Amino acid sequence: xxxxxxxxxxxxxxxxxxxxxxxxxxxxxxxxxxxxxxxxxxxxxxxxxxxxxxxxxxxxxxxxxxxxxxxxxxxxxxxxxxxxxxxxxxxxxxxxxxxxxxxxxxxxxxxxxxxxxxxxxxxxxxxxxxxxxxxxxxxxxxxxxxxxxxxxxxxxxxxxxxxxxxxxxxxxxxxxxxxxxxxxxxxxxxxxxxxxxxxxxxxxxxxxxxxxxxxxxxxxxxxxxxxxxxxxxxxxxxxxxxxxxxxxxxxxxxxxxxxxxxxxxxxxxxxxxxxxxxxxxxxxxxxxxxxxxxxxxxxxxxxxxxxxxxxxxxxxxxxxxxxxxxxxxxxxxxxxxxxxxxxxxxxxxxxxxxxxxxxxxxxxxxxxxxxxxxxxxxxxxxxxxxxxxxxxxxxxxxxxxxxxxxxxxxxxxxxxxxxxxxxxxxxxxxxxxxxxxxxxxxxxxxxxxxxxxxxxxxxxxxxxxxxxxxxxxxxxxxxxxxxxxxxxxxxxxxxxxxxxxxxxxxxxxxxxxxxxxxxxxxxxxxxxxxxxxxxxxxxxxxxxxxxxxxxxxxxxxxxxxxxxxxxxxxxxxxxxxxxx
Amino acid sequence: xxxxxxxxxxxxxxxxxxxxxxxxxxxxxxxxxxxxxxxxxxxxxxxxxxxxxxxxxxxxxxxxxxxxxxxxxxxxxxxxxxxxxxxxxxxxxxxxxxxxxxxxxxxxxxxxxxxxxxxxxxxxxxxxxxxxxxxxxxxxxxxxxxxxxxxxxxxxxxxxxxxxxxxxxxxxxxxxxxxxxxxxxxxxxxxxxxxxxxxxxxxxxxxxxxxxxxxxxxxxxxxxxx
Numbered sequence: 001x002x003x004x005x006x007x008x009x010x011x012x013x014x015x016x017x018x019x020x021x022x023x024x025x026x027x028x029x030x031x032x033x034x035x036x037x038x039x040x041x042x043x044x045x046x047x048x049x050x051x052x053x054x055x056x057x058x059x060x061x062x063x064x065x066x067x068x069x070x071x072x073x074x075x076x077x078x079x080x081x082x083x084x085x086x087x088x089x090x091x092x093x094x095x096x097x098x099x100x101x102x103x104x105x106x107x108x109x110x111x112x113x114x115x116x117x118x119x120x121x122x123x124x125x126x127x128x129x130x131x132x133x134x135x136x137x138x139x140x141x142x143x144x145x146x147x148x149x150x151x152x153x154x155x156x157x158x159x160x161x162x163x164x165x166x167x168x169x170x171x172x173x174x175x176x177x178x179x180x181x182x183x184x185x186x187x188x189x190x191x192x193x194x195x196x197x198x199x200x201x202x203x204x205x206x207x208x209x210x211x212x213x214x215x216x217x218x219x220x221x222x223x224x225x226x227x228x229x230x231x232x233x234x235x236x237x238x239x240x241x242x243x244x245x246x247x248x249x250x251x252x253x254x255x256x257x258x259x260x261x262x263x264x265x266x267x268x269x270x271x272x273x274x275x276x277x278x279x280x281x282x283x284x285x286x287x288x289x290x291x292x293x294x295x296x297x298x299x300x301x302x303x304x305x306x307x308x309x310x311x312x313x314x315x316x317x318x319x320x321x322x323x324x325x326x327x328x329x330x331x332x333x334x335x336x337x338x339x340x341x342x343x344x345x346x347x348x349x350x351x352x353x354x355x356x357x358x359x360x361x362x363x364x365x366x367x368x369x370x371x372x373x374x375x376x377x378x379x380x381x382x383x384x385x386x387x388x389x390x391x392x393x394x395x396x397x398x399x400x401x402x403x404x405x406x407x408x409x410x411x412x413x414x415x416x417x418x419x420x421x422x423x424x425x426x427x428x429x430x431x432x433x434x435x436x437x438x439x440x441x442x443x444x445x446x447x448x449x450x451x452x453x454x455x456x457x458x459x460x461x462x463x464x465x466x467x468x469x470x471x472x473x474x475x476x477x478x479x480x481x482x483x484x485x486x487x488x489x490x491x492x493x494x495x496x497x498x499x500x501x502x503x504x505x506x507x508x509x510x511x512x513x514x515x516x517x518x519x520x521x522x523x524x525x526x527x528x529x530x531x532x533x534x535x536x537x538x539x540x541x542x543x544x545x546x547x548x549x550x551x552x553x554x555x556x557x558x559x560x561x562x563x564x565x566x567x568x569x570x571x572x573x574x575x576x577x578x579x580x
Numbered sequence: 581x582x583x584x585x586x587x588x589x590x591x592x593x594x595x596x597x598x599x600x601x602x603x604x605x606x607x608x609x610x611x612x613x614x615x616x617x618x619x620x621x622x623x624x625x626x627x628x629x630x631x632x633x634x635x636x637x638x639x640x641x642x643x644x645x646x647x648x649x650x651x652x653x654x655x656x657x658x659x660x661x662x663x664x665x666x667x668x669x670x671x672x673x674x675x676x677x678x679x680x681x682x683x684x685x686x687x688x689x690x691x692x693x694x695x696x697x698x699x700x701x702x703x704x705x706x707x708x709x710x711x712x713x714x715x716x717x718x719x720x721x722x723x724x725x726x727x728x729x730x731x732x733x734x735x736x737x738x739x740x741x742x743x744x745x746x747x748x749x750x751x752x753x754x755x756x757x758x759x760x761x762x763x764x765x766x767x768x769x770x771x772x773x774x775x776x777x778x779x780x781x782x783x784x785x786x787x788x789x790x791x792x793x794x795x796x797x798x799x800x801x802x803x804x805x806x
Contacts, residue, residue, distance in 0.1 A: 477663025
């Protein structure tokens, strides 16, 4: 140590210099390192920030904006984009007993009775006792769904903190009960029921798709016209119910579908089974004489009828203990156009007999009469298809005959509409659909009748309206053709004479059919408005006669009195007269 | 000196760094301000779009088909247009204005105007508040001074109805013209009369000026001569 001290003392001058240099170098290095570290840190921070900005920021904002505009449940529109059902945030009235905190004491400022009385003044249809019961219980509950802003203001003025107004997305139908049977409704739990709300549920709730509205094939204007006129016809004839459908004959699109009485989907709490029932797709009826053109078409197609002037006897037909009658006596014999114009059961039965059961059965099956109607709606009725007598399912002779004029077989009005579309559009049957069809992607369908048969049937249907039972449907300039049908409803111990199902199946314009219109009344009564008659010519046919002028121009059919399907080759065969 | 230069340089770097830092900071503030502005704008867009949706829905509800129908039933009574109100094409439109064939039996009336009603509609006599005389008498006096364009309204209206209601046949018109000219000239007391509206107005003027009951002749002839 001493030696070290001595040498340090000797070399103190140099050592000191060396030390200074060393320490200066060290300091410089330390500083350089420090600055380097600082730069590295800054660079790293900047890089991290860049990464953070680039990866995480910016995008969440944009998504939140898009999210805010995407409805919770997709919108449903008609074919022209008119909103039929949409998600709509509206106020509810929510009772929250814990608004003042958890501890005891009344949750209301006033007494429950006073508050209930004030609420009844704001909502006259509210139930006072029910409100008092809810306000006295300490459970939170909805006092009311769908409160208008002004009503909410009135409630707010009561000064009760326990009454809250959460804004909730609810299903709203701006058109009210229009097309209610097509749309269905959404219950309080947000689940779709009955109509397209139920069918489209996955699509409407899918986050990827719900921003785009679903377009149905319905035209709101045509739907409104059909509902108006059916409702009027139902009132005029004092009927139990009514059903109607407008079908595009070339694509199978359902332009309007109405079943009355209907319901208001906005009040899902008041919807009950009787009204939800869809008479068009779910109820099967024996549709009577409207089947006669189908039988005649099958016979013309099969070559059984080659000459329309051949006359058939009209005496009552006795087949195996069952007698087929006509409603009136039309003379000793009728030819085919006369049989349709006067609606003769006897002649149609004879034609069906000549045609044979298997051929008629095949035609009916090709028209889909033996299976549920093809449409998207969940409620589809199964037809009452006549049972066969042998293993192949062939019909008995009498069955063939009764089916030919629409008895012994019960189908939905939708079946009939699709069949009429095939009758007039050139003979091609297509499934009915409630989705808007792209004209380039029309389903090919299946051929049931030849084009020539279809042309003949168009003439015959037009004759029925010009000369026969459908005269009240003859909207001037629209070239309507159609067939009446008034079938007695089966009851205990046979058919009931006074309970009818009156149907008018029509298509227009007959020179180039575009739309099938079916109007059906369930148990119409003879009233002053229907001249005391309860048959289709007096109640269902006028409905079609009023609907067609309303919807024709909207759907692109221009009325033209100078144009018509040529029936000059058939009119000499018919002596004017009336039938059923 | 060298140390001073070095120090100066390092101070320069530090200043530069601080300056950059300040600029970055200012820039990031600005960016953040803009971003929050954008966010606010987006929120406003969303709110407006929702507001638009509410209003649209309210409009659709108030103007829904059933509501319009009940208004129409009570208030307006519109019905669907009939076949006669449609024109299919230009040809159909042109056929409405087609002149009758040379040997067509009679002028075809394309719009009905009941002349008798208009002609018999007596306009109340206007009495001058100053002189107490009837306006016609006043005008008769004024006529002598100012024979400027004056039209008897009753005559003119009837004449307009006639003109609108009739399509003259070229040949018939040609045939009738000389006679009409003659007659009109006679009624107009030798005044020279030319075709069309001026014939009517001058004829009726002369009639009213004479204070005689108006006859159908002048304007009828005027029509034919057209």
